[in-house]
Amino acid sequence: MDSLALVGLLWAILRISVPYVMAALGGTVCERAGVINIALEGILLIAALGTALGAPHGAALALVCGLAAGVITALLYGLLVVVFRGDQIVCGVAIFMLADGLSRVLLKVQFGSTSNSPRLDALVGSGPLWLLAVTFSSVILLHGLIYHSVLGLRLRAVGDKPAAAQALSVSVLSVRMWAVALSGLLTAIGGVYLVFEQRQFVALMSGGRGFLALAAMIFGGWRPLWGAAAALLFATAEASGIFLQARGLLIPNWILQSVPYVLTLLTLMLRGLLGKTHSAAPLSLGIPRL
Amino acid sequence: MAGSHELSRGPLWLRALPFVWAALLAMAMASLLARLYGQSPLAMYRLLLAGTWGSVYGIGQVLFKTTPLICTGLAVAVALRAGLFNVGAEGQLIVGALAAALCGAYLPVAVPSVVAVPLCLLAAFCAGGLVGAFVGLCKWLCRAHEVIVTILLNFIVRAVMIGVGGYLFLKESVHTAPVIDSAKLPRLATILPQLHGSAVNAALVLALLLAVAIELLLRRTRLGFALRVVGQNPDAAAATGLRIGWIQTLALTLSGGLAGLGGANFVLGYKYYYEDGFSAGVGYLGIAVAVLAHNQPLWVILSALFFGTLAQGGLAVNAMVPRELIDVLSAVVILAVATASAEVRRLLPRFQQAKTDDGNKDVRPPKQTSRESDDAHSHEPPPMQVPETVDSVSPWAAR
Numbered sequence: 001m002d003s004l005a006l007v008g009l010l011w012a013i014l015r016i017s018v019p020y021v022m023a024a025l026g027g028t029v030c031e032r033a034g035v036i037n038i039a040l041e042g043i044l045l046i047a048a049l050g051t052a053l054g055a056p057h058g059a060a061l062a063l064v065c066g067l068a069a070g071v072i073t074a075l076l077y078g079l080l081v082v083v084f085r086g087d088q089i090v091c092g093v094a095i096f097m098l099a100d101g102l103s104r105v106l107l108k109v110q111f112g113s114t115s116n117s118p119r120l121d122a123l124v125g126s127g128p129l130w131l132l133a134v135t136f137s138s139v140i141l142l143h144g145l146i147y148h149s150v151l152g153l154r155l156r157a158v159g160d161k162p163a164a165a166q167a168l169s170v171s172v173l174s175v176r177m178w179a180v181a182l183s184g185l186l187t188a189i190g191g192v193y194l195v196f197e198q199r200q201f202v203a204l205m206s207g208g209r210g211f212l213a214l215a216a217m218i219f220g221g222w223r224p225l226w227g228a229a230a231a232l233l234f235a236t237a238e239a240s241g242i243f244l245q246a247r248g249l250l251i252p253n254w255i256l257q258s259v260p261y262v263l264t265l266l267t268l269m270l271r272g273l274l275g276k277t278h279s280a281a282p283l284s285l286g287i288p289r290l
Numbered sequence: 291m292a293g294s295h296e297l298s299r300g301p302l303w304l305r306a307l308p309f310v311w312a313a314l315l316a317m318a319m320a321s322l323l324a325r326l327y328g329q330s331p332l333a334m335y336r337l338l339l340a341g342t343w344g345s346v347y348g349i350g351q352v353l354f355k356t357t358p359l360i361c362t363g364l365a366v367a368v369a370l371r372a373g374l375f376n377v378g379a380e381g382q383l384i385v386g387a388l389a390a391a392l393c394g395a396y397l398p399v400a401v402p403s404v405v406a407v408p409l410c411l412l413a414a415f416c417a418g419g420l421v422g423a424f425v426g427l428c429k430w431l432c433r434a435h436e437v438i439v440t441i442l443l444n445f446i447v448r449a450v451m452i453g454v455g456g457y458l459f460l461k462e463s464v465h466t467a468p469v470i471d472s473a474k475l476p477r478l479a480t481i482l483p484q485l486h487g488s489a490v491n492a493a494l495v496l497a498l499l500l501a502v503a504i505e506l507l508l509r510r511t512r513l514g515f516a517l518r519v520v521g522q523n524p525d526a527a528a529a530t531g532l533r534i535g536w537i538q539t540l541a542l543t544l545s546g547g548l549a550g551l552g553g554a555n556f557v558l559g560y561k562y563y564y565e566d567g568f569s570a571g572v573g574y575l576g577i578a579v580a581v582l583a584h585n586q587p588l589w590v591i592l593s594a595l596f597f598g599t600l601a602q603g604g605l606a607v608n609a610m611v612p613r614e615l616i617d618v619l620s621a622v623v624i625l626a627v628a629t630a631s632a633e634v635r636r637l638l639p640r641f642q643q644a645k646t647d648d649g650n651k652d653v654r655p656p657k658q659t660s661r662e663s664d665d666a667h668s669h670e671p672p673p674m675q676v677p678e679t680v681d682s683v684s685p686w687a688a689r
Contacts (some may be wrong), residue, residue: 016338025644085636088628089375089437090581094624097574101617108612109326218435252456260450261442265428272432276495288632 009243015128015197017235018135019044019206023213024220024227025142026183031222032146034159034284039077040094040187042099046073047191049103052201053110055120056247057078059127059196062120066192067185074184075177082176085288093241096210104203117201127196130258134189142186142224155179159282208261215264219271221280230267237263294523299496304637308630309582315626316619323618329610341606342599348606349476352487354555356598357490358383360497361552362576363594364504365418365545367585369436371508372541373521378425378440379549380573381447386550388451389417391557391564392458394469410558411496411551418550421447426539436542444573446502455566464566475559491559498591500548504588517541549573571617575601578620581627 023040032035050069054062090257104114105119111117146152156234157165158175170223187210194209212234220227241256321331342348362379369376376382393413397406421443426436459465475492479485508514520527520537528534556568579597583589597620604613 028581080625080629082627085632086625090577090628091625093375093377093437093574093577094581094621094628097578097617098621098625101614101619101621104614105323105326105612105618108614114612114614208441208445211438211445215438215442218438239502252453254449254453257452259445261445261449263441265434265439265446268434269428269432272428272434 005243005247009239012239013232013236015130015184016239017232018128018132018193018197019137019190019209020134020213020216020231020235021135021228022193022211023187024216025224026185026187026190026233028215028218028220028222028224028227029142029146029155029186030179030183031217031285032159033155033176034282034287035078035081035176035180036088036239036286037077037180037183038089038211038214039073039095040092040214041206041208042092042096043070043073043077043184043187044191044194044206044210045096045099045103045204046070047188048195048201048205049099049106050188051123051192051195052117052120055117055122055195057122059123059125062123062195063127063192066195067152067188070188070191071181071184073189074180077184078177078180080102081288082173083179088286088288093288100204103201107203108200115203118196120199120201123196123199128193131189131193131196135193138186138189139224139228146224156282159284162284162287169245212260212264215268218281219267222282223280233267234260234264291444291666304634307634308627310625311630312582312623316622319622320619321613322616324611327611334607334610336353337607337610338603342603346484347486347488348506348602350485352488352595352598352602353478353494354488354490354560354598355601356594357494357497357555357559358552358572359575359579359594359597359601360501360591361555361585362549362573363579364501365547365549365552366576367581367583367587367590368504368508368517368548369541369545370580370585371521372517372537372538373524374429374542375437375543376422376440376542376545376549377437377577378421378423378443378546378568378573379552379576380571381444382421382546382549383438383449383552383569383682384447384549385421386418387416387553387557388454388466388564389550390414390553391466391469394473394558395467396564397470397473399470401472403472406470407475408557410469410473411554414550414553414557415547416550416662418553419547422546422549423543423614425540425546426535426542429542430535430539451566459566465561465563466565468562469558473558474562475554477559489560491555491556493559496551496554500551501587501591504548508587513537513540549576552576575620578624581624584631590622 006260007278023044026043027037027040047070051062051066054065073095077091080091081088107113107117118258144152146155154170154175157168157170158172158179162172165175190209190213191206194205198205213231216234217227219230237259241251241259245251245256317335320334324331324334340348342352362383365379365382366376390410390413394406394410397409401409402442423649425436425439425443428439429436455464460467475496477485477489477491478494479488479490506514509519516527516532516537517540519530520532520534520541524534527537552572553569554562559566561568575597579590579593582596583593600616604616607615
């Protein structure tokens with residue numbers, strides 16, 4: 001393999017990894033505060049939709065719309081599970097179903113088709129590059145935030161021992177809401193990136209990346225650096241498949257499509273067999289408490 | 291955890307509150323979206339009703355749509371009763387349908403109906419059950435969360451079906467060879483000629499029987515009891531010596547099998563072959579069905595009927611507003627019911643206490659639960675000490 005091709009492959013891995021990494025970070029910040037976030041997939045999708053809806057009015061507005069859509073969805077999720085203490089897993093899956101349905105309905109309103117938008121020419125330019133830079137700086141920033149700041153200490157306290165945090169007059173409710181909102185913002189960057197990359201919105205274009213990112217986060221032991229590394233691993237699997245196919249290796253498409261999912265499943269099983277899954281999880285994960 | 295949506299005690303109006311709230315919210319959302327299209331919400335509702343319960347054919351179609359929803363709803367409900375959230379009903383349904391179609395297509399033509407139909411159903415149950423069992427084993431042995439595993443399996447099943455389809459489907463088509471005549475389920479139109487043209491078939495009867503069977507299983511059998519105990523309080527279950535991993539695996543196997551049986555409606559009762567993309571989200575709708583029914587098997591029937599009406603109604607109003615509107619509505623219903631029942635569950639003990647106090651002092655529960663412990667375990671159903679029938683605690687009952 002010549003070096004040019006190798007560089008191409010590495011570049012492809014980086015590009016493909018953005019939504020995975022951002023959603024994994026979003027999941028990490030949310031779950032460290034004790035809130036399970038299956039809604040990641042829905043947030044990715046809604047953010048992508050927001051970007052597509054804003055795209056006809058220019059790239060900047062597309063970015064703002066995408067981020068806003070993601071944060072609003074996350075806040076809705078937070079309202080339901082943190083304030084009203086609904087079941088986090090049921091609500092998370094329902095947010096995904098809502099995102100899928102809503103994206104098709106609004107797609108029809110805006111572009112006249114329920115399956116995809118036309119090409120969004122306003123999105124040409126260096127947008128993806130900027131988002132790539134944002135992605136990798138967010139990994140470092142989030143690591144610093146969680147482990148080396150007062151806010152991060154509060155976040156982890158709320159996720160592990162909410163009662164203790166409350167005794168020290170940390171508001172569990174507001175820390176969790178901020179965590180969910182930040183999670184929405186981070187994940188939304190991934191969704192915005194998807195549309196900026198493909199310059200089109202396709203129904204279900206998140207393609208399970210939110211769920212895979214959740215698995216990456218678990219594989220990384222709820223730590224931002226390791227979660228991002230796991231996300232890179234999944235992106236590598238996806239990129240290598242495309243890479244091999246482009247170099248003339250005849251892999252049927254369906255195998256290529258299932259590789260990321262199978263790999264994720266295997267890593268999850270492996271991690272469970274190695275037996276560290278539960279010790280790493282935040283202690284109060286999924287337990288609503290005010 | 292996702293385990294308990296049981297609201298089996300308490301005054302009826304309080305228990306009904308989540309549903310009223312969900313219905314109001316869903317209708318508001320639908321009206322809003324209809325306005326977005328410049329359509330009148332009232333006209334949309336009228337069209338929806340006319341296309342579903344307005345004609346015998348419409349009713350038949352609603353029942354046809356309801357049938358697989360009962361199966362997937364039961365699948366999700368059974369798992370949830372055991373404290374497991376099976377998001378993989380979609381994949382299990384697809385696998386089950388393919389198994390039924392292949393079994394039906396490759397049986398010798400001479401096989402009589404009495405053998406062929408049960409064989410196909412068994413194939414569907416086993417295929418779906420195998421997927422469910424795999425999830426259970428992943429959870430048991432590898433401690434992988436079942437939600438992520440089932441979601442991943444949905445994607446894997448979808449990808450593999452494309453690959454497998456290349457070998458199994460007839461040339462230039464996306465469906466398998468048709469099943470033999472004796473494996474077909476009869477249409478209900480053969481008994482009720484008014485239903486002519488609608489696809490509702492004997493699978494509906496099967497689904498109703500399944501719901502009753504699951505209700506009996508949960509209420510009257512050892513396995514059902516073990517399953518509920520594991521769902522309500524895993525620690526207590528482990529302390530009494532129940533093997534949690536084993537019971538959860540059984541529950542997921544049963545759940546997968548039930549979802550697999552949902553494929554029978556389409557494969558054995560409607561098209562008589564497996565077709566790519568036939569499921570159209572029925573597995574995901576099963577989640578909505580189960581959540582709305584609070585995981586009670588018999589309520590699943592009504593809940594499935596509601597979503598079946600929406601699904602058929604979506605087709606009826608498709609010219610006005612896209613039928614994907616229905617997906618939005620079902621998501622809204624899940625969100626509303628899930629949050630509202632959490633609130634109601636929190637209100638229940640307080641309400642029961644107040645009622646007991648001013649009703650009759652003698653029948654007060656022997657041990658009151660404090661607010662504190664209720665908050666810490668708000669994901670669990672009301673404690674056992676609450677009297678069996680709260681409704682009977684009234685001035686009249688006391689006399």
